[in-house]
Amino acid sequence: MKKEAKKKMDLHTYLKKHPRLAIAFSGGVDSVYLLYSAIQAGCDVHAYFIKSDFQPEFEMEDAKRMIAQLGAPFTIEQVSILETENVRRNPENRCYFCKQGIFSRIKELAKADGYEEIADGTNASDDYDDRPGMKALQEMGVISPLRECGITKAEIRRLSKEAGLFTWDKPAYACLATRVPTNTEITKELLKKVEQAEKELFDMGFHNFRVRILKKGAKLQLMESEFIQAIEKREVILSELKKYFDFVVLDFEPRPEEAMPSADKNA
Numbered sequence: 001m002k003k004e005a006k007k008k009m010d011l012h013t014y015l016k017k018h019p020r021l022a023i024a025f026s027g028g029v030d031s032v033y034l035l036y037s038a039i040q041a042g043c044d045v046h047a048y049f050i051k052s053d054f055q056p057e058f059e060m061e062d063a064k065r066m067i068a069q070l071g072a073p074f075t076i077e078q079v080s081i082l083e084t085e086n087v088r089r090n091p092e093n094r095c096y097f098c099k100q101g102i103f104s105r106i107k108e109l110a111k112a113d114g115y116e117e118i119a120d121g122t123n124a125s126d127d128y129d130d131r132p133g134m135k136a137l138q139e140m141g142v143i144s145p146l147r148e149c150g151i152t153k154a155e156i157r158r159l160s161k162e163a164g165l166f167t168w169d170k171p172a173y174a175c176l177a178t179r180v181p182t183n184t185e186i187t188k189e190l191l192k193k194v195e196q197a198e199k200e201l202f203d204m205g206f207h208n209f210r211v212r213i214l215k216k217g218a219k220l221q222l223m224e225s226e227f228i229q230a231i232e233k234r235e236v237i238l239s240e241l242k243k244y245f246d247f248v249v250l251d252f253e254p255r256p257e258e259a260m261p262s263a264d265k266n267a
Contacts, residue, residue: 008148008149010149011037011149012040012041018143019044020044020115020116021044021045022113022117023035023038023045023047023048023120024050024102024103024118024119025048025049025067026049026055026063027049027065028062028172028173029170029172030122030123031121032066032121032160033163033165033167034119035066036070039070046072046074046113046115047073047075049074049075049076050102050105051076051077051078051079052078052079053080053081053192054081054098054175054191056195056198057195066165066166066167069165077105077106079102081101082187084098084101087101088185090177090182090186091183092182094177095133096135097136098133098175099132100136103118103137103140106118118141118142118143119142119145120143120144121144121146122134122144122146123144123146123153124149124150124151176191176194176195177191179194180213194211197244197245200241201220201237201241204240206222206230207223208257212251216247218249219248219249219250221251222250222251222254223254223256224257225257227254
C-alpha cells in the first residue's frame with residue numbers, strides 16, 4: 001500500500017504557533033513574503049538586515065523600501081564578515097562559517113530586543129540537503145516557515161504579486177561571494193569589482209545573470225534569451241566591464257530561466 005505524503009501545515013496556521021519572531025530579512029522575494037505573512041498572521045515581528053561586503057547596496061535599498069511599505073520594526077546592522085578567516089579564505093564550506101557569523105549577530109540583536117526565535121526565508125524549492133549554510137542554520141535552531149509549509153518559489157512569487165509586493169518578480173540574487181571560485185581569497189576589492197560590473201549589466205537591462213571571477217578576468221553567465229542582446233551590446237559590455245577586469249568572456253552554457261506563474265507572462 002502506497003504511503004500517503006505528510007500534509008504540510010498552512011503558513012498562516014504555522015505562524016500563529018510562532019507569535020514572536022525575529023526575521024532575517026534580505027529584501028529578496030522570500031524574506032519579504034515571510035515578513036508580510038507574519039504580519040498578516042498577527043505576529044509580533046522584527047526584521048533584521050545584516051549588511052556585509054557580500055550584499056550589494058541595492059539589496060539594502062530594496063529592504064528599506066519594503067519595510068516602508070509593510071511598516072515593521074527594522075534593524076540594519078553592519079558586520080565585517082571578512083574578518084572571519086574561514087570566510088575570507090573561501091573554502092568549500094565557507095557558507096557554513098558565514099551563516100554562523102551572520103545569524104549569531106542576529107540572535108544577539110534579537111535577544112536584546114526580546115525575541116528568542118529566529119526565522120529565515122528558505123523555501124521548499126531550495127536544495128536543502130548537504131548545503132553547509134543550511135547546516136549552520138539547523139544547528140542554531142533557525143526555523144524556515146516557507147520550507148516547512150512546502151511553499152515553492154513559484155508560489156511565493158504568485159502570492160507576492162497578489163499581495164502587491166513589488167519583489168514578486170525580483171530576480172534571485174545570491175551573495176557576491178558566490179562569484180569567487182572556491183579557495184580563492186575573498187577581498188573587499190574583488191567583491192566591489194563584481195558589484196560594480198553587475199550594476200552596469202542591470203543598467204543595460206539584463207536580469208538573471210552572474211559575473212564570475214576568473215584569473216584577472218570575468219565570465220559572464222546569462223539566460224539563453226539574453227544572448228542576442230549581449231551580442232548586440234558586445235562593445236558597450238566590454239567597454240564597461242573592462243573598467244574592472246582585464247578580459248571578459250561569455251559562457252555559452254546558459255543560466256536556467258526561473259519559471260514565473262503563467263498568469264504573469266504579460267505583466
